[in-house]
Amino acid sequence: MRTVHVRATSKEYDVLIGKDAVKELGSEAKKLCPGALKVLIVSETNVASLYLEKVESQLKEAGFETHSYVFEAGEKSKNINEIAGMWNKMAEAGFTRTDFVAGLGGGVTTDMAGFAAATFLRGIKVIQIPTSLLAMVDASVGGKTGIDIPMGKNQVGAFWQPSVVIEDVSFLKTLPDEVFTEGMGEVTKHAFIMDTELLEKLEKCAGNIREDEDVLEEIVAMNVADKASVVSEDENDNGRRQTLNFGHTVGHVIERDSGFTKPHGICVAKGMGIIIDACVREGSLKAEDAKRMKDLLKLYGLPSDDEITPEEIIAGAMNDKKKRGNTISVILVNKIGNAEIRKMTKEEFLKFLSV
Ligand SMILES: NC(=O)c1ccc[n+]([C@@H]2O[C@H](COP(=O)([O-])OP(=O)(O)OC[C@H]3O[C@@H](n4cnc5c(N)ncnc54)[C@H](O)[C@@H]3O)[C@@H](O)[C@H]2O)c1
Ligand SMILES: [Zn+2]
Structure with missing residues (x-):
């Protein structure tokens, strides 16, 4: 297991990277979201069928009441209707300001989970659990969250840093080859x-x-x-x-x-x-x-x-x-x-x- 510490001005947090990193989820959530009773796990159809149960059981074992919001996989879902669905789900379940969101999926999911968390009750905590290479090396770190509108991609959003990012590299086993290759675009860019x-x-x-x-x-x-x-x-994208x-x-x-x-x-x-x-x-x-x-x-x-x-x-x-x-x-x-x-x-x- 490796830990990278992120020092953004608005928040400092760890990124945990490793095989089976997901096993740290329960204890990290307890430590970082004290007072939380409920969690909304935001995920999409492809990823949920593979990993939702695993994540849910980690959070249940840690004593949280789990709720989930699963949308249709793909960029097309990255819109305000899905965000409204997340808000409603949390409101109906009686979420308060100390409860939190967990984003489980690729960049589409982590961007949306982060935005729902940034806006619900003027901001609640979010834990990111990225499952694609791109989301691990790029989207889930840095706090940019948001959605697309018909006029353009990522046109609406907020800077909202996560409390912790849990990167279980074993999840990448099921990532389709072409999606992995795509993520390598950002990896080579960093190099x-x-x-x-x-x-x-x-x-x-x-x-x-x-x-x-x-x-x-x-x-x-x-x-x-x-x-x-x-x-x-x-942090705010004005310089480096x-x-x-x-x-x-x-x-x-x-x-x-x-x-x-x-x-x-x-x-x-x-x-x-x-x-x-x-x-x-x-x-x-x-x-x-x-x-x-x-x-x-x-x-x-x-x-x-x-x-x-x-x-x-x-x-x-x-x-x-x-x-x-x-x-x-x-x-x-x-x-x-x-x-x-x-x-x-x-x-x-x-x-x-x-x-
Ligand atoms: N916030 C940021 O700083 C930032 C940076 C870069 C990109 N992004 C955003 O990220 C999005 C792209 O991210 P992406 O490429 O991860 O897209 P994505 O979330 O659509 O995931 C790509 C595909 O991989 C599948 N998938 C993900 N994890 C899987 C796994 N472990 N096993 C099997 N299938 C899996 C998904 O179901 C999907 O079909 C875009 O919306 C982009 O705007 C955000
Ligand atoms: Zn990019």
């Missing part, structure tokens, strides 16, 4: 922007980190530590946290243009590849570093290019919610393990992509 040790480790594992749970635990923990260090420095958007400015455009049929992690990998190539062309990144990064993406089954044109990227990127004023903050990697935030105007970004 590129800030963690050469992680990059070396991933290279050594030769494209397969699923075989050995000890290795998987170590890699997940390295990623959580990376995300935690960025979040601890810049923006480096986590590497590959995302372009990736989001590819994702949106596909009508969200192309998976997020795949689009991010493509976005990283496009920026890496542009950095080499403008001379800010060595060709050998670029090759090493693109080779790693390939090793883990991720693409590094796309047929999207610079003009299409600009058109899409200028509508992005990450845009501030007339400039856009583009994240570049000028050396493996080192990211740069560069503000560009529309013209500068077009030139950067086209040269």
Whole structure:
């Protein structure tokens, strides 16, 4: 078992990572939610059929009255109706401000469980139990919670830090291969922007980190530590946290243009590849570093290019919610393990992509 401590300004908490980490759930909940009598376990159809009973029994044994809210798996469910369903369930069961929510699932679930907790009775505690690679290394750590609206993804939400995050890497055994690969988009991103040790480790594992749970635990923990260090420095996304958007400015455009049929992690990998190539062309990144990064993406089954044109990227990127004023903050990697935030105007970004 490994523990990573997150020091956000609004709250400090642990992320517990390991095989059978779920066994810590009951005692952690008792310790961190004193006075709580009830818990709402938020989950979705795929994950609930595999792990809801296990989680429920841990919480029951610890003396809590358990309730569950299970929604249909998938991004389509990430909407206000499901959140209202969670609020109603808690209100009907007589939840008070000392009771809490547990989010059991991938990023869709942890984002929604966190948002329901942030808003019910003006905020109750949440414990996150992520079950996908992406949710473990990214979504469940850092306190961003929310839902989608028809005009865009993650447009409504709140910063709401969890009380503890329990990451049981054994849960990843049942994760479909393509969903695991998608999560590797964010894992490789962490390696590129800030963690050469992680990059070396991933290279050594030769494209397969699923075989050995000890290795998987170590890699997940390295990623959580990376995300935690960025979040601890810049909880509200005004400075260094923006480096986590590497590959995302372009990736989001590819994702949106596909009508969200192309998976997020795949689009991010493509976005990283496009920026890496542009950095080499403008001379800010060595060709050998670029090759090493693109080779790693390939090793883990991720693409590094796309047929999207610079003009299409600009058109899409200028509508992005990450845009501030007339400039856009583009994240570049000028050396493996080192990211740069560069503000560009529309013209500068077009030139950067086209040269
Ligand atoms: N809050 C943040 O900082 C943050 C960061 C990145 C992404 N996100 C959000 O995360 C979401 C994407 O997360 P995701 O990729 O985990 O999506 P997801 O929650 O839809 O899970 C992906 C798929 O894997 C299945 N699954 C999850 N765990 C499983 C397991 N252990 N065994 C079998 N199947 C399992 C799910 O049922 C689903 O079909 C998006 O909504 C995105 O906006 C949030
Ligand atoms: Zn992402």
